[in-house]
Amino acid sequence: MDFQSFSHGQMHSKIWLSEILETYLQPQSNILVLGCWHNVMGIVLMIRNPHLGLKIMGIDIDSECIDIADKLTEAWRFEEFNPFKNQLADANTYNYDQYDVIINCSVEHMDSIEWFNNIPKGKLVCLQSMSLDIVNDPIYKIKNPNPTLETFIDKFKLSEIKFLGSKEFDYDINPYKRYCVIGYK
Numbered sequence: 001m002d003f004q005s006f007s008h009g010q011m012h013s014k015i016w017l018s019e020i021l022e023t024y025l026q027p028q029s030n031i032l033v034l035g036c037w038h039n040v041m042g043i044v045l046m047i048r049n050p051h052l053g054l055k056i057m058g059i060d061i062d063s064e065c066i067d068i069a070d071k072l073t074e075a076w077r078f079e080e081f082n083p084f085k086n087q088l089a090d091a092n093t094y095n096y097d098q099y100d101v102i103i104n105c106s107v108e109h110m111d112s113i114e115w116f117n118n119i120p121k122g123k124l125v126c127l128q129s130m131s132l133d134i135v136n137d138p139i140y141k142i143k144n145p146n147p148t149l150e151t152f153i154d155k156f157k158l159s160e161i162k163f164l165g166s167k168e169f170d171y172d173i174n175p176y177k178r179y180c181v182i183g184y185k
Contacts, residue, residue, distance in 0.1 A: 009169045013128055013178050014044045014105065020163050020182060021045070021126055025052060025101070032099040033058045034091040034115060035106040039069035039084070046076070046083055053081065057099070059089040091115035100124060107156070108132075108142045116156055125185050127156055131166075131177040149179050158183035 004010065018041075029052065033041050036058030045054060058069050066086045073084035092114040096102055102119055104110075105128040119125060129146040146152040149166055161183040168177050 009171075009176075009178070010040065011044075012169070013167070013180075014041045015048075016167055016178070017041070017103070017105065017126060017128055017180055017182075018044045018048050020165075020180065021101070021103075022049060024124060024162060024182065025049065025054070028053045028055065029100045030098060031056045031101045031103060032094075032096065034094075034102065034104040035109060036060050036069060036086065037062075037065050037106065038072055039086055040072070041103060041105055042084060043072060053083070055083050056085070058084070058086040059091060059094060060086075061088070061090050063088050092118070094118070096120055096123065101126065104128070107152075108144050108146055111143050113144070113155060119185050121159070121185050123185050124182070125156075125158060126182045127152075127180070129179050131179070132174060134174070146179065149177070152179045153181055156181065158185055160184040 031054055033039060033056065037060060039058035042056035042058050045056065060066055066088045069086040076082050076084050096119050101124045103126045107127055107129045129152050131147055132142060133145040133147045134142055161181060163182040166177045166179050169175060
């Protein structure tokens with residue numbers, strides 16, 4: 001298993017998003033995590049908010065990622081209410097209608113913004129990206145860079161922004177800013 005989904009920057013980014021998003025979550029919110037990787041985002045939300053009865057669907061186009069997500073979320077399988085589902089699916093063709101909240105922490109890894117254009121108006125959307133512009137690098141796998149916060153919010157236009165911010169990760173190699181926007185499409 002590749003443990004990069006538990007790296008310092010990944011974990012801090014997901015905890016940060018969770019801390020902000022929690023103020024907007026309703027009990028029994030139906031949440032969709034796009035490009036979920038190992039669905040660490042869903043796990044962080046569930047651990048921090050067990051009282052909310054959240055339902056979390058993680059989708060990814062990589063079957064190995066879904067297999068690992070299933071293993072990591074298996075602890076909830078034995079609960080009276082299992083909040084997790086992980087599914088092999090393409091975000092560009094997925095139906096978003098049944099979800100209250102759409103999360104994508106990996107917009108820079110998506111080939112296009114077709115998935116964003118398919119989200120219905122009025123949905124609460126939570127997006128994260130990074131400032132690195134290292135395209136075609138085998139480690140970062142950036143396909144759709146957002147080098148500035150302005151580039152990021154111009155690309156993903158929301159009708160109402162509830163939160164917009166950035167967080168610095170000052171690493172010796174490849175320091176970057178993590179961007180976050182939460183709002184209604």
